[in-house]
Amino acid sequence: MDGSATNGRKIFNGCYRHGVDDKRRVQVPAKWRPENGEAEFVLIIWRKYHFAPHLRVLPMQMMHDLLAKINSLPDFEESKGALKRVIGSSSENVTLDKGGRICLPEEMAQAVGITKEAVLVGCMDYFEIWAPEYYEKVKVLDENLMPKMFSLIP
Numbered sequence: 001m002d003g004s005a006t007n008g009r010k011i012f013n014g015c016y017r018h019g020v021d022d023k024r025r026v027q028v029p030a031k032w033r034p035e036n037g038e039a040e041f042v043l044i045i046w047r048k049y050h051f052a053p054h055l056r057v058l059p060m061q062m063m064h065d066l067l068a069k070i071n072s073l074p075d076f077e078e079s080k081g082a083l084k085r086v087i088g089s090s091s092e093n094v095t096l097d098k099g100g101r102i103c104l105p106e107e108m109a110q111a112v113g114i115t116k117e118a119v120l121v122g123c124m125d126y127f128e129i130w131a132p133e134y135y136e137k138v139k140v141l142d143e144n145l146m147p148k149m150f151s152l153i154p
Contacts, residue, residue: 009059010034012122017132019117024109025101026118032127033100041102043129045090045111049141052134053112055104057127060093104129 010032018027033039042063046056058066066087073080094102104114113131121128121135130138142149 009061009125011124012127013124014122016120017117018120020104020109020114024104024106024114025097025099026104026114026120026129027099027101028096029120030100032122033096037096037098037100039096041094041096043092043094043102043104043108044087045108046128049134049138052130052138054131054134054138055108055112055114055129057102057129059126062126 012032014029014031016029020026028039040060042058042060044056044058045053047053070080070083070087092105092108094105096102104118109115112129113134114129115131117132119130119132119135121130
């Protein structure tokens with residue numbers, strides 16, 4: 001096992017800018033791919049920033065962990081069903097092809113503004129796919145929050 005995996009899970013780090021082909025395929029960095037070349041991910045349209053939606057890419061195990069967390073919420077919590085509907089209806093399973101690419105579903109690519117290029121951003125236990133112009137806006141926000149972010153680490 002190399003330094004990019006822990007407990008069998010990959011660590012997604014780095015930032016990459018890749019072209020998107022006519023079939024909406026984007027290259028996943030080699031160090032983010034499993035050694036056997038087979039991987040299934042869940043793409044979720046993430047709308048944390050109203051001005052900059054993007055795709056959150058979860059390894060399948062992380063999606064199972066997320067579902068377990070949601071299912072552990074009390075049944076009387078009215079947001080539980082809504083959360084499952086929102087995530088379920090705005091997500092798709094994708095697999096790596098033999099060339100190490102994933103195909104972005106057309107509706108998802110349109111919803112997050114991805115056309116000819118995409119920025120893949122490692123978030124340690126998952127990664128994100130951004131339209132370059134949206135990522136530049138969020139990067140500025142992140143840089144402004146940097147002192148606060150690093151104060152969270154003991």
